[in-house]
Amino acid sequence: MREDFGDLHEIEQQAEREAAAAQTPEALEEVRVRYLGRQGLVTQAFRRLGTAAPEERPRLGQALNALRAAVSSALASRADALARDAREARLAAERLDVTLPGRPLAVGRRHVLTRTMEEIGEIFRGLGFQIVEGPEVEHDHDNFERLNIPPYHPARDAQDSFYLGGGWLLRTHTTVVDVHVLDAHRPPVRALSYGHCYRRDPVDASHSPMFHQVDGFMVDEGVRFSDLKGVLIHFARMFFGPDTRTRFVPSYFPFTEPSAEMAISCVICGGRGCAVCKRSGWLEILGCGMFHPRVLEMAGIDPQRYTAFAFGMGVERPAMLKHRIDDIRLFFENDLRFLRQV
């Protein structure tokens, strides 16, 4: 009777050996068929269970179930191992030279002067300035007379203009936008504008017939020169860094009184003196002052009741300082290698 079932332990060990020896999924399948298939050794043993003595059947059934479980488990773990090997072999074959260079996508960028103007605009917007714009073609009257610069005034020498006829010209400064805002709004107003300006300067490393300016002003009751200083120092620290020092010295603009020029501690040498700051440690970046009473009067604003501060600066110079650009012509040459760097 025992012979009929053979040595179950022997069968289990043999099945485990054969499963472990299978090197491919196909060979493993053959092992499965040999033991668990319809004619497999384990299956046949179950079929003979009915011939066993009734009192033997429960024990024998238990033993057979254990055998089937053990064989199945041996097959399954070998199948896992084979699958893992296959996956590893595949991944090994997929190895790439990870040091090959990347394949670039085009990365776009806004122009450094655009970003500079918008950055300046954002700083002042945070101080309650509205950011506005004006036309590039202006009338001589607005561009000069409204800013207290009469014809043939020596101050016009520095602002030689391109004329179009009929008194129209290409604006020489964005300060003229202040005039339009003053005309259109009543105090309190804080406004800032930026954009192209034009002067009839021959082209060199620091002059271009077209350049960019930012101009801003604030008009209200009780606006003081000290407010101008406070606001502009805030700007200088936001734009050039928190350690920036500033210096205000007297200057002259026909449309401001008092007039000042703001210099910042040299961003190249930190104020010790270098070629860029001409050994002075200071860089002049901005003209400013309190609006001349005539400018307010011409806009119909009573200068006894209201005072205003105003300031203006070129955009190229701060951008050149921040990005260490040494020639203004680079801004307008549009060499992609330049545009992508800054």
Added chain:
Amino acid sequence: MRVPLEWLREFVDLADVPVDALVDRLPGVGLGVEAVERVGDDTVLELEVTPNRPDCLSILGVAREVALLLGRPLRAPGDAGARGLRRLTRGVEHSAAAGARLGAAQRVAVRIEDPGGCPRFVASVIEGIWIGASPSWMQRRLEAAGVRPINNVVDVTNYVMLELGQPMHAFDYERVSDHALTVRRARPGEALETLDGAVRALDETMLVVADEERAISLAGILGGRSTEITPDTTTVLLDAAHWDPPTIGRTARRLGIRTEASARFERGTDPEAPPQAQARAAELLTTLYGARVLRGMVDVYPRRIAPRVIRLRPERAASVLGIEIPRDEIVRILRALGCTAEGARALTVRVPTHRPDLTLEEDLIEEIARIYGYDRVPLTLPRGDTTPGITSPSLVADREVRETLARCGLVEALTLTLTRPETAAEAGGRPALLRNPLTRDHAALRTSLLPGLIEVLATNAARRIGNVQIFELGRIFQSRGPEDRPEERRSLGIAVMGRWRAGWNVPEEQVLADLFHVRWILDALLGSLGMEGQRVAPPATPQPWWHPGRAAEVSIGEHVVARFGELHPDYAQRHRLPHRAYLADVDLEALYRISAGRGRVAPGSPGAAPEAPAAAAPPIVPAGTYAGLPHFPDVERDLAAVVPADLPAARVEEIIRASAGPLLEAVELFDVYTGPPVPPGHRNLAYRLRLRAPDRTLVAGEVEEIVENVRNALRTRAGAQLRV
């Protein structure tokens, strides 16, 4: 203004002041130092003098500022001592009658016909002079100050001008006809040969000094050739005058002349200076050359210029500056500046005549702050009502446009608005021309951004950069007539050429920019501005710079808002472009208006100058509204239609959309094929339709019905044959 320090030291004691310390402190009072130069064994300061400070165009004027800065007295020049200084600074008594009694008056007559243009004219006569070279010390000083020595007489006039700020002119007395000078307006058609040899055509707005026969000097600007000092000159007629600044400024600019004299007169000289200058010149000519100066001078002063009186309220100064400067301090500063200041509450301030720039209370407030020190003004933040920090909608839209394009891989370029007139004309319309261009290359305003961008492609290509994707946002201009304000429009240009993706083993034909690359960029741009329903069609009027078969117009409603296409190969070749170039020209002005919901752009509308925005201006960039995610699955169906090759794809898509109805969520073209088995003259367009209902899962029956509708529509309306 070039200031030799050894000259300056004659007026103010600088013995214990190092040059560096002086250079550091001068900007604090408004005298910027442009350069510090060693000349021989002296140091010369190159000062930047602002146009409002003519007084500082002299050693004396600079010395006054330095003395004030150092808190030291101003002293007499040379050996003249305190007495000499008093004479110099206080001047001599002037009186027309004085001339009549004394020597010079018998030898020269002076008449002023235009007292507005010439309020004061002082003449003197010097005899017994031998024309020769000046002593070397004087030549050195002149050269250090930037003036070329000429001869002893001319050098003395220049020396006095540099020292005191009062320009003078020397005539050869014998060559002045009748020894009579008249100050008058030039006559129409009158000409004058000036010292530089040029013959100047004058007009009635210009002032001249004339003898009985003709103009002999361009007043306040440049002397005339006919009365020039020559080696034979023995008697000299010296003039020192006060001129109306705008008259001199206008004449100098009209004639394009700029001299040391005109620079001072157009800014405004001291009306009290002419006799002082005459006295100083006389002193130098007699002591250096033994010349005989005829006693007295002819001083014609028809319109006395009185010192200006200004009312100054100390409290106004405090409220403008933001700092309370003690009243005593204010008075001290004003007196140090040469003013008198009196009064109990408001101060009555009398301004010295050498400061013509001080005319208003604000001018005095500036002077007080300047001397008190700008650095002593505190830092404050503005008080009062806050104002909202808002950005004008157009500028917000500009930023959105730029960022969208940058995200599409384009780099922003910035080209000059100024261009060649032919280029501007070729690009369209009537260009606005400059009256006074610097070069022909910059003589017109651009009418389109595209020529500039093509130039950028060419510049980069010439530098072996063949893959270029750029855009520019800026204004373009159209003339409305030679005397009228040009139309100014916001525009956008796009130019792409070559690969938009680089790297190894990336097949070039798959990554070269093409027409549909530009089309996608435009779609992205319009989408970012909330536009939909744009139509694309071949241009109504083809233009020569576009490839004749590869150009299109994009319109929204009635308005063409953009054009795009391939640059004509002839143009590409002319610019030596290494690849085909694709361009787009976008009318941002129109787009912004449509987007702002106004949509009132009439064709050829003036595109009025951008105005300062009111706070209430409507936004241009939509906020973007969340429409929810779908709750029910979609169904996709592919459809291939063989249609006549000349039927625009846009038309096929239109038919699909119209016939599919509202459940069509998207239609995507995924294949365009010509060649067998598609019959000649036809092409196969393959579309994927995505259908979805917002409120339920679609059932097979309704999907088939929609697809059948589309197929029928394509058959009947597009003449399509449908493949299964």
